[in-house]
Amino acid sequence: MGMFLSTAKNPQVPAEKTEVPAEKTKKIIRKGSLLGIEEKSLESDYKKVKEIGSGRFATTYLYKHKSTGKKYACKSIVKRLLATESEKADLRREVRIMEHLRGQKNVVELVDTYEDAQHVHLVMEYCAGGELYDKMESKGSFSEKVAAQIISSIMKVVCYLHFMGIMHRDLKPENFLLAKKALLGAPCCADYTLLKAIDFGLSAYIDEGKPNQEKVGTAFYVAPEVLRRQSYGKEVDIWSAGVILYMLLTGAPPFYGDNETQIFEKVLKAEPDFDSYPWPLISKNAQHLVKRMLSVRPNDRPTAAAVLNDQWLKENGVATENPIEDTFLGKLRHFRAMSKFKKLALTVMMESIPPEELEGLRAMFRNFDTDGNKVISRDELKKSLLKLGSNIKQEDIDMIVQNADTDRDGTISYNEFITTMMHVRREHKEEHLREAFDRFDTDGNGTISKEELKSALEKNKMGDEATINDIIQEFGADNDDQISYKEFCDMIRG
Secondary structure (H helix, E strand, C coil), rough: CCCCCCCCCCCCCCCCCCCCCCCCCCCEEEECCCCCEECCCCCCEEEEEEEEEEEEEEEEEEEEECCCEEEEEEEEHHHHHCCCCCHHHHHCCCCCHHHHHHCCCEEEEEEEEECCCCCEEEEECCCCCCEHHHHHHHHHCCCHHHHHHHHHHHHHHHHHHHHHECCCCCCHHHEEHHHHHHHCCCHCCCCCCEEEECCCCCEEEEECCCCEECCCCCCHCCCHHHHHHCCCCCCCHHHHHHHHHHHHHHHCCCCCCCHHHHHHHHHHHHHCCCCCHHHCEEEEEHHHHHHHCCCCCCCCCCCCHHHHHHHHHHCCCCCCCCHHHHHHHHHCCCHHCCCHHHHHHHHHHHHHHCHHHHHHHHHHHHCCCCCCCCEEEEHHHHHHHCCCCCCCCHHHHHHHHHHHCCCCCCCCHHHHHHHHHHHHHHHCCCCHHHHHHHHCCCCCCEEEEHHHHHHHHHCCCCCHHHHHHHHHHHHCCCCEEEEEEEHHHHHHHH
């Protein structure tokens, strides 16, 4: 399991506005904090049950929430073992990536993060089914039907990662957990339809204009271009997934050696065995997909979306819906109903978020803005989505641009892109909500008045008197021409 960090907190609703607004409390951040998060006690909220795993830097425990009794996995990282600035920076990057990916059902969810003098504690969703690796080691090879289920779950993760501007760079069976425990405890009875990805410690942002050359990964699964120190991109994840599929079908790795040097030599030759048993018994379509995923030339490998749409998966009855269509286009279709005030509020919130927390969205924007002119055209959006394997229609492209393009210039600017993605993801930190609200609540009385709202809208050229009255009527639920903090949060999250 990898290390998962987050500064997210459970949102708290403030007092009703009929009460005197509570004085804002200053966060207490421990001196020398690795993550700069508020100091709080893990033991006050959770009870330790038992140890369930350990690694070089950390030990993972099973915890129960004291109020709900719900089980969670908690990884406790020993801070003194993170000796170099590079190791500390890697952890901070992993925090940002995990927050960037929040809400995806095939990624283990971060629940909370605690930090004390000795440890960083990462409270995560508990997956009772264990590692995919253990099931593979126990079972050996799988039927084509089950192998198709497993690779479909893996590729949904990869497809979503690549769309969100992330390459994992360390895909392997150890980094996928089964959400549910197998019936009767046997691998043959396990539910492989929902695998959860973990360990984003080696993940990196994709920059199409600046390919990566860092040598990272795990011996059996690393792509040849990584070993050659060539510039590489997200195609390395397709290679690693191809290795996993080969192992699922045969029970053996395609590139085997007694040590890393021998394994790397085999990977660089890139000549996996497709002649020996059990390959003569495996369908031609399965063989064809594995061979494409293990193509030496990165550009010859299929995209993650193309793998999900492969004929072999269809033949084995696997649902091959594209997560881009499900998580992105579906939500954007509702974007047009967003009020001017919500668009303005999201813009204000974006301006208050530290730049490092927007790094993932900036990477996405750069990859869509292929000509580097700081705006995304209809053509750039369509070509970028097609490159990711989406079968998007022109009417969907037009809908996205129309809904995101608030200044009606026919393109999507950086600010418009960020606020659109913030709306789609609907994951907002309490501190960012509070800061945005305070920007509107200029007199600090705990509510946004009609005059304050009018001033903000006029300053940003986003409304006239009728628009302001409509906003007050919509969100001032108690008809007092005021917007409370609760109403503001409900509007942003809605």
